[in-house]
Amino acid sequence: MFDAEALIIALTVFVLAIFIGYEVITKVPPTLHTPLMSGSNAISGIVIVGALLVAGQADGLTGQILGAVAVGLAMINVIGGFMVTDRMLKMFRRSDQKQ
Amino acid sequence: MSTDALVHMNITNVAYIFAAILFIVGLKQLGSPATARNGNRMSSLAMLIAVMATVVGKDIASWEFILCGIIVGSTIGAFSARKVAMTDMPQLVAIFNGFGGAASAVIAAGELIRLIDDGDAIAEDVSITIMASVIVGGVTLTGSFIAYGKLQGVVPTRPLLLPIRNVINVALLIGMVASTVWLVVDPSITAFLIAGGIALALGILVVIPIGGADMPVVIALLNSYSGIAGAATGFVLGNNMLIIAGSLVGASGLILTRIMTKAMNRSLANVMLGGFGVEDGAAAGGEEETRPVTSIQADDAATMLAYAQSVIFVPGYGLAVAQAQHQVRELADLLKEKGISVRYAIHPVAGRMPGHMNVLLAEANVPYDELKDLDEINGEFQRTDVAVVIGANDVTNPSARTDTSSPIYGMPILNVDQAQSVIMMKRSMSSGFAGVQNELFFLDKTQMLFGDAKDSVEKITTEVKDL
Numbered sequence: 001m002f003d004a005e006a007l008i009i010a011l012t013v014f015v016l017a018i019f020i021g022y023e024v025i026t027k028v029p030p031t032l033h034t035p036l037m038s039g040s041n042a043i044s045g046i047v048i049v050g051a052l053l054v055a056g057q058a059d060g061l062t063g064q065i066l067g068a069v070a071v072g073l074a075m076i077n078v079i080g081g082f083m084v085t086d087r088m089l090k091m092f093r094r095s096d097q098k099q
Numbered sequence: 100m101s102t103d104a105l106v107h108m109n110i111t112n113v114a115y116i117f118a119a120i121l122f123i124v125g126l127k128q129l130g131s132p133a134t135a136r137n138g139n140r141m142s143s144l145a146m147l148i149a150v151m152a153t154v155v156g157k158d159i160a161s162w163e164f165i166l167c168g169i170i171v172g173s174t175i176g177a178f179s180a181r182k183v184a185m186t187d188m189p190q191l192v193a194i195f196n197g198f199g200g201a202a203s204a205v206i207a208a209g210e211l212i213r214l215i216d217d218g219d220a221i222a223e224d225v226s227i228t229i230m231a232s233v234i235v236g237g238v239t240l241t242g243s244f245i246a247y248g249k250l251q252g253v254v255p256t257r258p259l260l261l262p263i264r265n266v267i268n269v270a271l272l273i274g275m276v277a278s279t280v281w282l283v284v285d286p287s288i289t290a291f292l293i294a295g296g297i298a299l300a301l302g303i304l305v306v307i308p309i310g311g312a313d314m315p316v317v318i319a320l321l322n323s324y325s326g327i328a329g330a331a332t333g334f335v336l337g338n339n340m341l342i343i344a345g346s347l348v349g350a351s352g353l354i355l356t357r358i359m360t361k362a363m364n365r366s367l368a369n370v371m372l373g374g375f376g377v378e379d380g381a382a383a384g385g386e387e388e389t390r391p392v393t394s395i396q397a398d399d400a401a402t403m404l405a406y407a408q409s410v411i412f413v414p415g416y417g418l419a420v421a422q423a424q425h426q427v428r429e430l431a432d433l434l435k436e437k438g439i440s441v442r443y444a445i446h447p448v449a450g451r452m453p454g455h456m457n458v459l460l461a462e463a464n465v466p467y468d469e470l471k472d473l474d475e476i477n478g479e480f481q482r483t484d485v486a487v488v489i490g491a492n493d494v495t496n497p498s499a500r501t502d503t504s505s506p507i508y509g510m511p512i513l514n515v516d517q518a519q520s521v522i523m524m525k526r527s528m529s530s531g532f533a534g535v536q537n538e539l540f541f542l543d544k545t546q547m548l549f550g551d552a553k554d555s556v557e558k559i560t561t562e563v564k565d566l
Contacts, residue, residue, distance in 0.1 A: 007224050010334055010342060017330075017343040020123060021350030027130045030447060030472040033355060033454025034188055036129055037322055039139055040351045041195040043122060044325045046146065046344035047202045049153045050332045054209035055168065056159030059216050066209035068164035073202035075172025076179075077195050082143040083180035084191060088458050089136040095466035 035088045042081025048074035111156025114148055115340040121145035122344055126351075132467045149340055185462045186419055189452040193247040193318050199325035200239025203332045204295060207232035210335055211291055221286045228334035230279045230294055235328040237298025238305065243321050245306040246314055250451065256311025261304070268304060271297050309370065315452045316359045316370045323352020355453045362447035362473075364499075364510030392528070395546040397555055400487075400522050401562030403546070404430075407484035409440040411476065413513055414456055415449055417490015417526075423553035424463035427489065430560045431465070442469050444476040444486075444513050446494040477514045486518035488539075489552050492531030498538045507535055521545040524552050 028036050051074050055067020122145045128138025159165070183191045207229045214221050248254030261267065274297050281290040309317055326348025333341030360367050404410060412427060431441045443465065449456035457470050471479075480486060488495055495515040498505040515521055516539050523545055530536050539545055548555055 003222065003224070006337060007334075010337065010339070013339050013342050014330060014334075014346055017346035018350050021126075021347040022354065024123060024126045024130075024347075025351045025354050027127070029130070029132075030358075030445070030454055031132060031457040031467055031470055032129055032135055033358075034192075034450075034452055034458045035135060035139070035454070036126075036351060037192050037319070037355065037453065038188070038195070039126075039129065039142060040322060040326065040348040041192060041199065042146070043126075043142055043344050044196075044199040044322075044329045044348040045202075046149060046341055047199065047206060047329045047332050048146075049149055049338060050206045050210075050336050050341055051168070051202060052150070052153050052159065052165060053157055053336060053338075054206050054213070055165045056157065056161065058161075058209060058213055060212070063209050063212050063216075064161060064164045066205050066212070068168035070202045070205040070209065071165055071168030072172035072175075073198045073205065075169050076176040076198050077202070078143075078146055078176065079173045080176030080180045080191075081195055082139060082146070083177055084183060084188075085139045086136065087180060088185070088188075088461070089132075089139055091458070091461040091464075092132040092135070092467045093461070093464070094133075094468050 031092075032089075035085050038081055038088065039085040040081075041077055042085060045074045045077030045081060048078055108156060111152045114152030114156070115338075118145040118149040118152070119340060119343045121148065122347060126347060149344075185458055186422075187251075188455060188458060189314065189318055189450075190247050190250045192452060193243045193250060193314075193321065196318065196321045196325045197240045197243030197247070200236040200243065200321075200328050202236070203325075203328035204233045204236030204240065204298070206332050207236065207335055208291065208295070211286070212288070215286055215288070223283055225335065226283045226286060227279065228331055229291070230282055232328060232331040232335050233291065233295050234275060234298045235324055235331055237295050238302040239321055239324040239328055241299045241302030242306045242317070242324070243302075245303055246317050246321060249306075249309075249311050250314055254307070258310045259307045261308075264304060264308065268301070271301050271304070275301075305371070308372070313363075313365075313370050315448060315450075315455075316356055316363070316365075316367070318452050319352055319355035319359055320367075321352070323349050323356060326350075326352055358447055359453055362511060364507055390541045392540050392547050393543075393545065395522070395548055397548065397558035398562045399546070400548055400555075401559045401566065403485055403520060403522065404434060404439075404487070404559065405437065405563050405566050407434075407439055409483045409485075410434055410442075411480065411483050411486045411518065412441070412443045413486055413488040413491050413495060413515055414443060414445070414460070415489065415491025415494065416451060416456075417492075418552055419450065419456070419459050419490070421490060421552035423489065423556050424459050424465075426553055426556040426560065428460070428463045428465050430556055430563065431469075433560060433563050442471055442476065442479070444480075444515075445470055445472055446491065446513055447473065447511075448494065449491065473511055473513065480514045480517040483518045485520050485522060486515045487522045487524065488515060489524045489556070492525070492537055493535065495539050496531070496535065496537045498535065502538075505535055515539060516542060516544075519544065522548055524548045524550070524555050526551065
C-alpha cells in the first residue's frame with residue numbers, strides 16, 4: 001500500500017541529486033556542451049535497469065515483449081550515447097599535442 | 100526473504116551507490132577537455148556496474164527477450180554513433196532523447212500490466228508515478244521526433260501555428276489530469292493508454308509551433324525531459340539509481356536550456372509559445388538600406404591578415420553550412436606560421452546545439468585552447484588587429500549593447516566592433532535571423548567580403564601563400 005516513508009526517501013534522493021547535478025554541470029565549459037548532451041543521453045539510458053527488471057519479472061508475454069522493447073530503446077541510448085561522446089572527445093586536442 | 104537473497108540485495112544496492120558516485124565523478128571530469136574522455140569512460144563503467152548489479156542481484160526470470168533487446172539496441176546505437184556526421188549531431192541527440200523517453204513510457208506500461216496481473220491494489224504513489232513516467236516519456240518521444248524532423252528538414256522548419264491550438268492544448272491537459280485520476284481510482288490499461296496517447300499528441304503540438312532556429316533550446320529541454328522521465332521511472336520502481344542518474348541528466352538539460360535562452364535573449368516561455376521567426380529572416384519593415392558599405396576582394400583581405408599581429412575568427416552557423424571549417428583551419432595554420440596569434444570566438448548559439456561549433460572546429464583539428472567563449476574573448480577584441488566574421492550576423496551586432504529599441508537589445512554579443520578592423524564574410528547584405536540590420540556593416544573599420552565562405556577563405560589562403 002501507500003508507503004509514505006519510501007516516497008519521502010525517494011524525494012530526498014531526487015532533490016539532492018538535482019543539486020549535485022547543478023553544481024557539477026555548471027562547471028562544464030561551453031566547449032564541451034555537445035559532448036555533455038550526448039553523454040547525458042547515454043546516462044539517461046540508465047532506465048535500462050528498469051527495463052531489465054520489467055522484462056525479467058514479467059509474468060506474461062506482453063510484459064516480456066514490452067520489457068524487451070524498453071531494453072532495446074535504452075540500449076540504443078547507452079551504446080550510441082557513450083560511443084558518439086567518445087568519438088567527439090577524441091577530436092579535442094591542445095595545440096601542443098598534434099596527432 | 101532468505102539470507103542469500105538479502106545478501107544479493109545488499110550487494111546490488113552497494114553496487115548502485117558505487118555506480119552513482121562514478122556517474123557524478125565522470126560528469127565532473129567533463130569540466131575540462133583534458134579529462135573529459137576519461138570522464139566519459141567512467142560514466143560508461145558506472146552503467147556497466149549498474150546493469151551487472153541488476154542482472155546479478157535481482158531475479159531475472161527469462162533471458163531470451165532481454166538478449167534480443169540488447170543485441171538490437173546495441174547494434175542500432177553503435178551503428179548510428181559511428182556513422183553520424185558531426186554536423187548532424189543535433190539530430191542524433193534529438194532522436195536519442197526520444198528513445199530515452201520512449202523507454203521510460205514502455206517500462207511504465209510493463210510495470211502497470213504486471214501490477215494489474217498480480218491483482219493486488221496499487222498504491223496511489225505508484226499509479227501517479229506510472230502516469231508521470233508515461234506522460235513525460237510520451238511528450239519526450241514525439242517532441243524529439245518533431246525536433247529531429249525540423250532539424251533534418253523533413254518537417255517544415257517554419258513555426259506551424261494551428262488556429263485553435265490553445266483550445267486543443269487545454270483540452271489535452273484536462274484529459275491528462277482526468278485519465279490520471281481514473282488510473283489512481285481504478286487501475287486500468289485503458290486509462291493508461293489514453294494518457295499515453297494524449298502525451299504523444301501533446302509532444303507534437305508543443306514542438307511544432309517552434310521555429311527551426313529555436314531548436315537548440317528545444318533539444319536541451321527535451322534532453323532534460325528524458326532525464327526527468329528516467330527519474331520518474333525510478334519512483335515507479337522504487338530504484339534510487341534511476342532517480343540519481345535521471346536527476347543528473349534533468350539538471351544538465353535545464354542548465355543548458357537556460358544558457359541557450361539567455362544567449363538568444365529570449366525567455367523559455369517566449370520560445371515555447373512559438374511563432375518566433377515567422378518572417379524567416381526577411382528584412383523587417385520596408386525600409387530600404389541606403390547607407391554605403393566598403394567591400395573588398397580576397398587579395399585585400401589576405402594583405403590585411405598577413406600584416407596583422409593578432410586575428411580572431413568569429414564563426415557562425417553559415418560556416419558550418421558552407422562546410423568551410425577545414426579551409427579556415429588551413430588559413431589559421433598559415434597565419435600562425437607567420438607568427439600571428441590566432442583565436443576563435445565562439446558565441447553560445449554559433450551552432451545548432453550548445454557547443455556544436457566547438458565540435459565542428461575540433462573535427463577540423465582546431466586545438467581547443469584556441470576556442471574561446473564569450474566571456475574569455477570579449478575583452479580581447481580591442482587588442483586585436485583583424486576580426487574575421489564568417490557566417491555569423493546577429494551575434495556581432497553592436498546595437499544589442501546600445502540601441503534600446505532594437506529587438507536584440509540586451510542579447511550578449513561578441514564585441515567584434517572593438518577590433519582594429521573587421522572582415523565580414525557574407526553571401527549578401529541580408530539581415531540575420533532576428534530581422535535586424537547589423538550596424539557593424541556600416542562602420543568605417545568594417546570591410547565586406549561577399550561570396551561563399553568556403554570559396555573566399557580558399558582564395559585568401561592562396562593569396563596569403565603568394566605574398
